[in-house]
Amino acid sequence: xxxxxxxxxxxxxxxxxxxxxxxxxxxxxxxxxxxxxxxxxxxxxxxxxxxxxxxxxxxxxxxxxxxxxxxxxxxxxxxxxxxxxxxxxxxxxxxxxxxxxxxxxxxxxxxxxxxxxxxxxxxxxxxxxxxxxxxxxxxxxxxxxxxxxxxxxxxxxxxxxxxxxxxxxxxxxxxxxxxxxxxxxxxxxxxxxxxxxxxxxxxxxxxxxxxxxxxxxxxxxxxxxxxxxxxxxxxxxxxxxxxxxxxxxxxxxxxxxxxxxxxxxxxxxxxxxxxxxxxxxxxxxxxxxxxxxxxxxxxxxxxxxxxxxxxxxxxxxxxxxxxxxxxxxxxxxxxxxxxxxxxxxxxxxxxxxxxxxxxxxxxxxxxxxxxxxxxxxxxxxxxxxxxxxxxxxxx
Ligand code: ATP
Numbered sequence: 117x118x119x120x121x122x123x124x125x126x127x128x129x130x131x132x133x134x135x136x137x138x139x140x141x142x143x144x145x146x147x148x149x150x151x152x153x154x155x156x157x158x159x160x161x162x163x164x165x166x167x168x169x170x171x172x173x174x175x176x177x178x179x180x181x182x183x184x185x186x187x188x189x190x191x192x193x194x195x196x197x198x199x200x201x202x203x204x205x206x207x208x209x210x211x212x213x214x215x216x217x218x219x220x221x222x223x224x225x226x227x228x229x230x231x232x233x234x235x236x237x238x239x240x241x242x243x244x245x246x247x248x249x250x251x252x253x254x255x256x257x258x259x260x261x262x263x264x265x266x267x268x269x270x271x272x273x274x275x276x277x278x279x280x281x282x283x284x285x286x287x288x289x290x291x292x293x294x295x296x297x298x299x300x301x302x303x304x305x306x307x308x309x310x311x312x313x314x315x316x317x318x319x320x321x322x323x324x325x326x327x328x329x330x331x332x333x334x335x336x337x338x339x340x341x342x343x344x345x346x347x348x349x350x351x352x353x354x355x356x357x358x359x360x361x362x363x364x365x366x367x368x369x370x371x372x373x374x375x376x377x378x379x380x381x382x383x384x385x386x387x388x389x390x391x392x393x394x395x396x397x398x399x400x401x402x403x404x405x406x407x408x409x410x411x412x413x414x415x416x417x418x419x420x421x422x423x424x425x426x427x428x429x430x431x432x433x434x435x436x437x438x439x440x441x442x443x444x445x446x447x448x449x450x451x452x453x454x455x456x457x458x459x460x461x462x463x464x465x466x467x468x469x470x471x472x473x474x475x476x477x478x479x480x481x482x483x484x485x486x487x488x489x490x491x492x493x494x495x496x497x498x499x500x501x502x503x504x505x506x507x508x509x510x511x
Contacts, residue, residue, distance in 0.1 A: 155193065158183040159219070159261040160243065163250070166257040166266065170276055171306065179220065180261070185240040186221040206239035222246035227291035231329030234291070244269055251295045252302070253282045280311040289321040293329055296321065296358055297337035304341065304349040322357045325364075327399070334361060335400045342387035347375035350390050363396040372442045381453050383434045385409075392439045405433070413439045419448045422491045423484070426456050461486050462498040463505065471505055482508060 160181050168175040182189045190198050190208035199216065200209035206221030224241045225234035234249070243258060250256040253272040259265070266273065275282050281299045283289065289296055296318055302308055310318060341349055353359050354369045370393055378386045388406055391397060397410065413436045419425045429437050429452045441449035461483060468479055486504050490496050 156262040158189070160258040160267070161261060162258050163255045166259045167254050167272075167276065169259070170257070170266075170273070180217070181220045181222055181243075181246060181258070183222045183243050183246070186219040190219060205236060223249070225249045227287075229328075230290055231293055231326055233330060233333075243267065248284065250284060251288065251292070251298055253280075253284065254302070254308075256284065275311070279306070279308045281308050281314060282311040283314050283317060286317060289317055290326075293321065293325070293361055294333045294337050296361060297334065297341055300349055300352055300358055301337060301341040301344070303352070304344055304346045318356075318358075322360050325360055327364075329361075331399045332401055335402075338362070338391050338400075339385075339387045342390040343385075345375055345378050345386045347373055350374060350393075353390075354393075359394055362391065362399060363394050365394070365396050367394050370442050372446050374438075374442055377438055377441060381434060381438060383438060385435050388435050389438045389442065392435070393442060395443075409433045409435045409439070412436045413443075416440060416444070419445065422451070422456055423488050425452050426459075426487065426491060427484075428452075429457070456491060459490055459494045461490050461501060463501045467502060468505065471502070471509060473509065 160183065161178060162181045163179045165175040165178040186206055187198075187201055187203070187208045190196060190201075190210040193210060193212065196210040196212045198208060199211050201207075206223055207218060209216055209218050211217075221239045222241050222243055222245070223236050224238040224245050226237050227234045238245070247256050247258075247269045250270075253270040253275045255272070256268075256270045257272045258267040260267070270284055271282070281302055283295065299310060299314070299318070303310070341353075351369060354367060359367055374390055374393075378389060383389060385406070388409060391400075392410060392413065402410070409432075412432045416428045416432075416436075419428055425448050429440075429449070434453075437449050437452060441453075463483070463486060465475065465479055468482060469475065473479070473482070482505055485508050486501050489504055490501065493500075
């Protein structure tokens with residue numbers, strides 16, 4: 117994998133530097149266009165970088181594959197230091213002129229356990245065999261580093277033109293159901309649709325899901341898909357039954373428009389607001405914070421007063437509040453976000469001590485007493501609050 121570059125050569129990849137770990141060959145003083153071309157003879161850009169360049173988009177990652185054994189290639193590179201090797205996958209990280217680059221070997225894989233990571237059966241195969249492990253034709257294009265030639269074994273160029281997502285073989289979703297989510301992600305990012313046969317294969321798979329799959333990878337794709345904050349993606353996710361990958365429990369599209377909600381109230385984890393709608397996320401490997409967001413949401417019942425709303429959401433993550441808006445009571449959640457969350461009482465423990473109250477659990481009672489009144493009258497001053505406390509203590 118490599119990143120960056122910008123020169124005006126037709127064969128160069130117009131991408132920005134995004135990560136110091138990876139970079140373009142041109143920037144380590146080894147310009148494949150001008151010299152040592154034979155060194156680069158077997159090197160190809162592959163996948164997203166080629167697709168994005170042809171679509172006129174910037175890529176985040178730049179994947180590079182060596183037709184043959186990349187580890188041996190890395191070791192043979194002049195002025196390059198091999199700094200990391202992953203023997204089972206045939207990948208190598210080399211450092212050239214102070215910059216690092218990952219290079220993958222062409223490889224063949226089989227899915228011995230469907231839905232889980234494949235097993236590598238051959239390292240250093242032909243490009244034509246390497247292509248078979250890829251997900252969609254638009255991600256199966258190679259571009260020669262040495263000549264800039266595009267190599268298209270699967271009709272990816274045509275599918276880019278007609279905006280189609282097409283799997284390479286009929287077992288594709290059975291081998292790796294994360295591809296169903298990847299298709300959803302790409303359909304949103306590029307405005308592509310599934311070709312009819314691929315859609316049938318997807319429908320077939322979703323009718324008979326093998327839940328023994330790698331949910332770490334499913335979660336990664338859910339995050340990437342729904343952090344794009346697209347209601348359109350969510351509609352497809354629910355209406356096409358893609359959500360069934362996560363839970364067999366039936367789910368219908370909620371009436372609240374989550375995309376608008378998140379636009380107005382941005383959150384760190386938009387994906388969790390979308391996917392939380394399914395309620396059953398027990399298969400996903402959630403972090404403690406993610407699980408707490410869901411547990412807090414589940415624990416909140418009906419909220420009858422401003423005080424109850426305030427107390428329910430005061431310590432909750434914003435995602436919990438948004439889930440409540442989508443699934444339980446939009447008005448209450450929005451009232452909190454737009455109005456109540458901005459209200460804070462000014463008095464603290466020191467004030468209560470100065471008023472002669474020794475520290476005790478009664479403090480919370482007093483703060484809540486003031487809070488109820490401040491929620492009803494947010495312009496209340498600190499002096500007003502102290503006055504309320506005095507009254508409370510006398511009563
Ligand atoms: P992005 O712009 O999101 O990074 P990408 O296509 O580069 O898109 P990656 O996840 O970085 O996505 O994958 C790089 C390449 O690896 C893909 O273009 C595709 O050829 C292949 N690939 C990734 N995931 C899968 C998968 N689940 N099944 C088959 N091939 C895959």
